[in-house]
Amino acid sequence: MSTHEARLSALRDELKTRKLSGFVVPLTDEHMSEYVGEYAQRLAWLTGFEGSAGTAVVLEGEAAIFVDGRYTLQVRDQVDGRFWQYEQVPQTSVAEWLKSHAPDGARIGYDPWLHTRSWVKAAREALESRNGELVVLPDNPVDAVWRDRPQPSNARLIVHADRHAGKSSAQKRQEMAEWLKEKRADAAVLSALDSIAWTFNIRGQDVARTPVALAFALVHADGTADLYIDEAKLDDDVRAHLGNAVRVHPKLDFVNGLAGLSGKTVVVDPASSVTAIFERLGQAGAKLVEARDPAVLPKAVKNPVEIAGTKAAHLRDGAALTRFLHWVALESPKGGLDELTASDKLHALRRETGELRDLSFDTISGAGPNGAVVHYRASEKTNRKLEPGQLYLVDSGGQYPDGTTDVTRTVAIGEPTAEMRDRFTRVLKGHIAIARAVFPKGTRGSQLDVLARQHLWDVGLDFAHGTGHGVGSFLSVHEGPQRIATTGGDEPLQPGMILSDEPGYYKTGEYGIRIENLVLVAPHAMAGAEKEMLCFETLTLAPIDLALVDTALLDEGEKAWLNAYHARVLGEIGPLVDAGTQEWLEQVTRPL
The missing domain is CATH 3.40.350.10 (Creatinase/prolidase N-terminal domain)
Known part of the structure; x- marks a missing residue:
């Protein structure tokens, strides 16, 4: 019996002793956090799933794990399909699944320190339709069978x-x-x-x-x-x-x-x-x-000191990332470079700034087909070499005392195909559309989301994640309430808010593409405007791989934006890097 099969069996035995028909295991803690301490990693312990969002439901005869579109591939790699059904949200929900799968009269337990009232209401109503009952528990049954569960951290403030x-x-x-x-x-x-x-x-x-x-x-x-x-x-x-x-x-x-x-x-x-x-x-x-x-x-609305701090952090971080991209350009043709070596190098370059306190999330370092896994995390088991003809996607960030960074670059290893260049350029066009957007005060992120997708939609493509999330100031890399997304982006954007601009495209089994900068909502002066207008100021500074750009797909305005962005990267990052990197940077930021 495998480790996770044994854990599932142990939990079912525990539920029987409590006279429960099932139990719900969310990936969160008593603070409704997205990222949780080791002591609260109940979902990972039970199932093997290592993503940052998900929920499991365990019944006597079946079990299901619920994830969103970011984890469609990852959940299948990490969770054994012999014991778990894979369910996609928001297409379905735990409540809907219980309504159709829980037996009549079921008693489904839940931990009241791990769920919101709205979730409890929906689950209770679903079970009542089957004459079932949602049972509040005094303690968590997963903890009862997790014998070596870590203690909460005692680190100093x-x-x-x-x-x-x-x-x-x-x-x-x-x-x-x-x-x-x-x-x-x-x-x-x-x-x-x-x-x-x-x-x-x-x-x-x-x-x-x-x-x-x-x-x-x-x-x-x-x-x-x-x-x-x-x-x-x-x-x-x-x-x-x-x-x-x-x-x-x-x-x-x-x-x-x-x-x-x-x-x-x-x-x-x-x-x-x-x-x-x-x-x-x-x-x-x-x-x-x-x-x-x-x-x-x-x-969410950063004050002037926080804004100045995040700009300083982004300069520091951009220099480290640019040095890394130069290193990849030098080392990848030699062969032998792999995902783990690359992510370790990037971490080391950030540490060399002397200001890094931590990464802002586990670096996503994905070569070839691993880049198509949206929240991929390289391991010894999955580690791939960066080989000619592949794309390499690196999504990373740092925690600094003056700001939090989050940036993604996709680079060609060797010669990219025409399809890769087409897809990359469509993603780039969407990225530029967000970066150049001008909009009246009161606009919500959901109203802007289509700008990032329109050029992919033109050829029947899309991506299964939001376009942008809020970012904290030496705090959470995912911060609300602002976001740019098809759903959930209902908060009016205000000057001082920081968001990501990160459209992408993922071809399962082949490659992934994402281009991500952080942007600051700022006032926009416009002659003749009858409303208060806003725009985005780009914070992230690092080169975008011109080898992947099909210039025939860019209009003059998009070329002008990319040229101006690269001129800014060269002007602001160039003086912060060594001579060799600066020489390389001059080449890779050349005007189109």
Whole structure:
């Protein structure tokens, strides 16, 4: 019996002892995080799936794993299809699957610290249609059979200095207090880890690639706050930074803190707060106001200090990436260069900046067919050489004290085919269309998404991921509420927001293409405009492979954009790299 087959069997045995027909295993933690600590990697432990989004449902006689379009190929590589059905979201959902697969009268368990109220409502209604029951559990049955489950991280906090944050924690909390008063509320629950890190100007090391600490917080209408965190994480500097207005409690006391809000009016975000929080507040007799976490929007709209910081980070990062691309150009013709060697080299070059605190996510280093796996992660088992006639896709980023980066480049190893050049150029045209977009204030990302896809659609092609996600400031590389996507991009774009611009194309079994820069929403002065207009300012600076560009497919405006972008790359990155790289950069950024 294989390891994951044995784990599935052990979980089923545990469910039988609890008189349960099934159990739902989401990939998240008690903070509804996208990226989670090792202790919360229940889905990976159970199934082998290593993506960043997914859910499993285990019934007595069958089991299913649910992923989105980014992981269509990866889930089949990592999860044994003999034991798991592969389900695609949003085409289906856990609730819909339970409605059609759970037996009549089923008792399906769930962990109330891992699901939102909206999920619970949908699943409960689906089961009730089959005379079934959704059963809240006091503890997680996966944890009961995961014998060597890691403990949560005990890493120390660090202070995120005002010179990087641009605003003190006291100022942020006072603005939240004014917001609470406007809502006639007494307190707000902060459960999202990046919201807590941003509000208190602290950073942590509890989640790989994301500088956050495991904590909960309550912010009050008088500007004070309660922070629930393992107190061993705090040294004297952090305590002095937090000050007397922030009361520190053990993380396990959070439930008691919720109980202490009896009779109070409390703001809770239904998107980031798990159902257990609502239950505890309801039991305490608190009056609940459902509203967005008050840190979300101000965190997304970067202040001038944060904008200056991210620009500095992108210069530093762009120089490291440019050195890497030059190295690939020199080494790949010699043979022997592989995905792992390449990603290690890029990491080393970022470390040489002296400012890198971590990668912003695991580097996607995909040669040939591995590049078609959208969120591919190279391993000793999957590692491929960069061989002539292939495309090499590298999606990577760094965490720096002054900013977070995320950039993708696709390069030809040897001579590309005409089809590769056609597809690359169509992706490039979509990338340029987003980069050049001018739009009125109030425009949503969903309204712009078609710009990135139109030239692929012209020949019957598309890509199965969003065009752009928000990015934090020395925080999460995936940050809401802004995004550019067919669905979910409903937040009006505002000056100061940072997003990715990353259309792509993926041919299963052959190659993948993605071109990604980060862009800043900025005001756009326009003569005769009757509305306040906005545009995107490109932050990322690194060459785009001209060997893959079919100039016949570009119009004059697109050529002008690419030439101007490359002139900027040469002018700003050129002085930051060695002479050999600068000479190469002059060649690869030559005007079309």
